[in-house]
Amino acid sequence: MPLALYDSWSRTVRPFTPIHGNQVGMYCCGPTVYDHAHIGNLRTYVFEDILRRVLMHNGYAVRHVVNITDVGHLTSDADEGEDKMEKGSRRTGESAWAIAQRYTEAFVADWCALHLLEPTIWCRATDHLAEQIGFIGELERAGYVYRTSDGLYFDTSRQDDYGYLARLDRAGLQAGKRVAVGEKRSSTDFALWKFSPPDVVRQMEWDSPWGRGFPGWHIECSAMSAKYLGAWFDIHCGGEDHIAVHHSNEIAQTQAAHGTRLANFWMHGHFLTFDAHTKMSKSSGDFVRLETLQSRNIDPLAYRYLCLTAHYRSKLRFSWPSLEAAQTALNRLRHLYAGWPQGGRVDQAFAARFDAEVNDDLNLPRALAMLWELIRSGLPPATLRATVDRFDSVLGFKLNEWRPEAADVPESIRALLIAREQARAAKDWAAADRIRASLSEQGWRVEDGKDGQHLTHVPALPLDSR
Numbered sequence: 001m002p003l004a005l006y007d008s009w010s011r012t013v014r015p016f017t018p019i020h021g022n023q024v025g026m027y028c029c030g031p032t033v034y035d036h037a038h039i040g041n042l043r044t045y046v047f048e049d050i051l052r053r054v055l056m057h058n059g060y061a062v063r064h065v066v067n068i069t070d071v072g073h074l075t076s077d078a079d080e081g082e083d084k085m086e087k088g089s090r091r092t093g094e095s096a097w098a099i100a101q102r103y104t105e106a107f108v109a110d111w112c113a114l115h116l117l118e119p120t121i122w123c124r125a126t127d128h129l130a131e132q133i134g135f136i137g138e139l140e141r142a143g144y145v146y147r148t149s150d151g152l153y154f155d156t157s158r159q160d161d162y163g164y165l166a167r168l169d170r171a172g173l174q175a176g177k178r179v180a181v182g183e184k185r186s187s188t189d190f191a192l193w194k195f196s197p198p199d200v201v202r203q204m205e206w207d208s209p210w211g212r213g214f215p216g217w218h219i220e221c222s223a224m225s226a227k228y229l230g231a232w233f234d235i236h237c238g239g240e241d242h243i244a245v246h247h248s249n250e251i252a253q254t255q256a257a258h259g260t261r262l263a264n265f266w267m268h269g270h271f272l273t274f275d276a277h278t279k280m281s282k283s284s285g286d287f288v289r290l291e292t293l294q295s296r297n298i299d300p301l302a303y304r305y306l307c308l309t310a311h312y313r314s315k316l317r318f319s320w321p322s323l324e325a326a327q328t329a330l331n332r333l334r335h336l337y338a339g340w341p342q343g344g345r346v347d348q349a350f351a352a353r354f355d356a357e358v359n360d361d362l363n364l365p366r367a368l369a370m371l372w373e374l375i376r377s378g379l380p381p382a383t384l385r386a387t388v389d390r391f392d393s394v395l396g397f398k399l400n401e402w403r404p405e406a407a408d409v410p411e412s413i414r415a416l417l418i419a420r421e422q423a424r425a426a427k428d429w430a431a432a433d434r435i436r437a438s439l440s441e442q443g444w445r446v447e448d449g450k451d452g453q454h455l456t457h458v459p460a461l462p463l464d465s466r
């Protein structure tokens with residue numbers, strides 16, 4: 001089944017074909033690095049990683065760009081409030097630059113722990129001031145920019161279809177005047193460049209043709225995506241909260257400067273929530289980090305497993321029991337997998353069904369259920385291994401790298417292992433085989449590698465499809 005994806009612009013699932021041959025350009029809005037990422041943020045990056053892996057599974061070469069927002073993201077979407085970085089600096093007493101560095105590193109560590117594929121390009125907003133200033137210049141020359149006492153603003157009234165992505169009711173917004181506009185001409189207008197306030201010393205500021213200041217948040221994504229992917233590329237991703245403001249504004253800017261709406265497909269991951277209504281958010285301060293899970297002995301990959309149990313376009317309600325259930329399922333899968341021998345062939349019927357599920361707008365919950373159906377199918381263990389290996393290139397559980405921890409191995413088993421090592425050293429092969437048989441009866445498989453014995457637990461576990 002050919003790949004089909006949900007596009008938030010057309011609001012339909014439609015067939016995906018790259019703009020340029022076999023190459024796919026994909027831009028994902030990255031973190032604002034004023035604090036740690038929470039596992040809600042990370043759900044969005046897991047969804048994007050699955051998307052990338054499914055594209056690769058379909059044979060496409062993916063150029064994956066992720067930005068790091070380290071300036072200009074204000075505490076209010078209405079272009080008021082202060083810069084989140086400067087606020088973070090006051091909270092911690094460190095400089096805004098030091099905070100950006102620290103939380104970028106923490107973010108990349110979380111990224112690796114979740115086994116997300118390394119982007120082709122990471123790009124920081126503060127490394128791209130020239131591109132952003134250049135972009136604003138283009139908008140100014142095209143007549144989309146006006147000036148107020150605190151900055152330069154984009155004039156959204158110049159575009160009839162402004163906010164189409166969000167199906168924004170502009171007439172209703174204007175008539176109701178629910179949002180304070182200040183000096184802005186319209187509530188939907190947004191900052192392109194903010195002047196440094198005369199009474200405040202900012203840590204992050206630059207000279208520009210319009211005065212000293214810093215870029216608005218949205219311009220970085222229009223400028224950097226154009227630089228690395230061109231003005232018209234395949235897929236732009238982010239969390240669902242970006243639809244109404246950030247992505248609508250990126251589209252407005254790129255439409256005005258380059259005449260495109262950036263991407264052929266707009267894709268959005270839905271929220272991780274605490275309950276039916278409350279999303280996990282950084283600003284609320286009430287959030288769970290990957291490190292919090294690790295301190296409770298939950299493996300980051302168990303969180304990855306949990307993310308795959310829900311479709312990316314439905315909310316995922318976070319709870320500790322559901323996370324623990326994901327850890328149990330992943331442990332079972334790992335132990336079973338480790339007991340299967342190599343050298344089998346992929347089962348083509350299961351492979352085709354798996355491909356159909358992931359190509360159906362990334363239906364990972366059904367792909368996971370199918371994985372357990374495969375395991376229960378009674379196919380030979382070597383076939384299971386080969387087939388699951390193929391699935392794992394999309395699932396990303398790193399099954400073939402997993403080894404039982406030494407601490408998991410009971411003392412009596414370790415003693416047998418040492419005795420077998422000694423028997424092998426003495427070339428007493430009969431004794432070594434007897435010990436191997438004894439280990440096997442107790443559920444432990446031993447294989448001899450160049451670097452010594454490899455022990456694998458093959459437990460008789462009940463199967464469960466969660």
Ligand code: AMP
Pocket residue numbers: 029030031032033039040041042043044069238239240241242269270271272273279280281282
């Ligand atoms: P931020 O670091 O706040 O700019 O957000 C980084 C990414 O996480 C964005 O794509 C957001 O849309 C996304 N995001 C924020 N909160 C959540 C949540 N509770 N669940 C899923 N994604 C989220």
Ligand code: ZN
Pocket residue numbers: 028029030221246250
């Ligand atoms: Zn963005």
